[in-house]
Amino acid sequence: MGPPSKEALHEPLRLGGTVVVSGLAFAACDRGVYGPLQRRERINGMDFSLNAEQARFRDELRAWLRDNLAGSAGRAAAPADAEEGGERRREWQRRVHEAGYAGVSWPVEYGGRGLSLIESMIVNEEMARAKAPDLVNVIGLNMAGPTIIHHGTPEQKSKHLRNILDATDIWCQGFSEPNSGSDLASLQTRAVPDGDDFVVNGQKVWTTLGHVAKWCILLTRTGSADEKHAGLTYLIVDMQSPGVQVKPLVQLTGDAEFNEIYFTDVRVPRSNLLGGVGEGWRVAMTTLMHERATLGVALQVRSRIAFDDLVTLVRAGGDGNPLLRQKLAQLHIETEAMRFNGYRGLTRMLRGEPPGPEGSINKLMWSEVNQRLMDTALEVLGPAALLAAGEESAPDGGRWSYQFLRSRANSIEGGTSEVLRNILAERVLGLPRSR
Numbered sequence: 001m002g003p004p005s006k007e008a009l010h011e012p013l014r015l016g017g018t019v020v021v022s023g024l025a026f027a028a029c030d031r032g033v034y035g036p037l038q039r040r041e042r043i044n045g046m047d048f049s050l051n052a053e054q055a056r057f058r059d060e061l062r063a064w065l066r067d068n069l070a071g072s073a074g075r076a077a078a079p080a081d082a083e084e085g086g087e088r089r090r091e092w093q094r095r096v097h098e099a100g101y102a103g104v105s106w107p108v109e110y111g112g113r114g115l116s117l118i119e120s121m122i123v124n125e126e127m128a129r130a131k132a133p134d135l136v137n138v139i140g141l142n143m144a145g146p147t148i149i150h151h152g153t154p155e156q157k158s159k160h161l162r163n164i165l166d167a168t169d170i171w172c173q174g175f176s177e178p179n180s181g182s183d184l185a186s187l188q189t190r191a192v193p194d195g196d197d198f199v200v201n202g203q204k205v206w207t208t209l210g211h212v213a214k215w216c217i218l219l220t221r222t223g224s225a226d227e228k229h230a231g232l233t234y235l236i237v238d239m240q241s242p243g244v245q246v247k248p249l250v251q252l253t254g255d256a257e258f259n260e261i262y263f264t265d266v267r268v269p270r271s272n273l274l275g276g277v278g279e280g281w282r283v284a285m286t287t288l289m290h291e292r293a294t295l296g297v298a299l300q301v302r303s304r305i306a307f308d309d310l311v312t313l314v315r316a317g318g319d320g321n322p323l324l325r326q327k328l329a330q331l332h333i334e335t336e337a338m339r340f341n342g343y344r345g346l347t348r349m350l351r352g353e354p355p356g357p358e359g360s361i362n363k364l365m366w367s368e369v370n371q372r373l374m375d376t377a378l379e380v381l382g383p384a385a386l387l388a389a390g391e392e393s394a395p396d397g398g399r400w401s402y403q404f405l406r407s408r409a410n411s412i413e414g415g416t417s418e419v420l421r422n423i424l425a426e427r428v429l430g431l432p433r434s435r
């Protein structure tokens with residue numbers, strides 16, 4: 001039997017007589033976030049085959065992507081766009097939203113379509129398959145929005161959710177601090193109640209999109225340092241408030257995608273409290289669960305696309321190097337393992353169970369597979385890969401070398417590989433705690 005065709009890898013897959021849909025979805029915190037489940041009676045049998053309505057939804061989306069990706073939108077993913085404030089990428093998200101494909105599983109009253117996880121999965125899959133640009137408001141869509149849907153007041157939902165979907169307001173996530181990353185509960189940015197406000201002082205770091213964001217989901221300390229998790233409070237902060245200072249940090253790629261943010265006597269109205277005072281950790285867990293699941297699950301579809309491109313690159317070079325062939329075979333195996341692991345996570349969620357360890361497993365695997373994939377691409381390209389991204393003479397416009405540099409962050413962002421291994425060792429294997 002020969003290798004599966006590229007098309008076959010994206011087609012519904014049969015496992016022991018049952019059918020699962022290729023591609024993966026956002027994780028769901030609970031069913032409330034993503035609307036009512038459909039066809040639950042068939043899920044116990046692991047049958048994810050699309051019904052007629054879902055197949056129509058997918059076909060309409062495919063046609064829309066075909067019609068809309070050809071023009072300026074296709075260029076929207078260019079790395080340099082980060083320096084232009086992401087205007088082209090905002091425009092792309094506006095168009096996706098107008099067409100009804102942003103937040104398909106969000107409630108209808110807040111601009112979503114109230115559809116199920118299956119439709120979210122279809123959107124992710126088809127967007128990746130068509131190599132559509134990522135939506136610019138990644139933190140709003142994947143973290144802030146779901147957290148507000150889950151924990152927000154009706155006023156907060158009305159005020160923010162639509163503006164997230166159409167990219168009117170870009171969001172950032174102010175969790176990490178210079179001395180608190182993996183050990184997030186040790187954070188020190190203080191919020192002190194004062195009349196109808198909180199007064200915030202402190203520093204955040206690595207804040208993606210902080211330089212263009214209108215709003216920040218900010219994790220602060222209202223209790224004492226000894227209280228650790230119990231002393232945290234979650235706020236929504238207007239980035240244009242007096243006392244907010246943003247300093248961009250330039251990454252290895254040359255992009256300034258993330259920032260340091262300083263808060264000096266920043267007044268935040270109590271109405272911007274998400275959850276209660278001291279409930280910040282619980283609310284933050286909703287955000288982090290969505291972050292990890294999004295990174296680890298949806299992005300594995302992109303790993304499959306990148307892998308296909310790499311195979312094309314190797315075939316074009318006619319390279320019969322046996323070591324290279326083995327590396328590719330190994331990457332293929334691991335990319336497929338991520339896919340099957342994603343199906344396990346999706347099955348669990350469709351059964352209405354809380355998300356399991358699949359998100360952490362896939363985030364860990366994705367970051368390491370993606371890095372090795374990029375290493376292999378550079379090995380194939382040889383010295384030509386040293387040409388900078390964007391140089392015309394660079395192979396593929398320098399895309400591979402850009403992605404190679406960007407992939408270095410994969411094993412840090414959204415939880416480091418060491419920390420994820422600890423989580424899996426303790427919570428899945430039941431090994432003793434490391435400290």
Ligand SMILES: Cc1cc2nc3c(=O)[nH]c(=O)nc-3n(C[C@H](O)[C@H](O)[C@H](O)COP(=O)(O)OP(=O)(O)OC[C@H]3O[C@@H](n4cnc5c(N)ncnc54)[C@H](O)[C@@H]3O)c2cc1C
Pocket residue numbers: 172173174175176177178179180181182183205206207208209258409412413414415416417418419422434
């Ligand atoms: C591209 C990118 C974008 C990011 N965007 C954001 C953002 O928008 N908002 C935000 O809040 N944060 C963001 N981050 C920060 C990210 O969440 C942190 O970098 C990450 O959680 C690690 O924290 P740290 O950098 O403080 O490293 P540390 O926690 O100090 O870790 C340093 C090293 O020690 C290891 N280590 C730490 N604890 C343990 C342990 N218990 N056992 C074994 N090893 C351990 C780590 O694995 C790592 O190798 C971003 C990071 C990157 C790279």
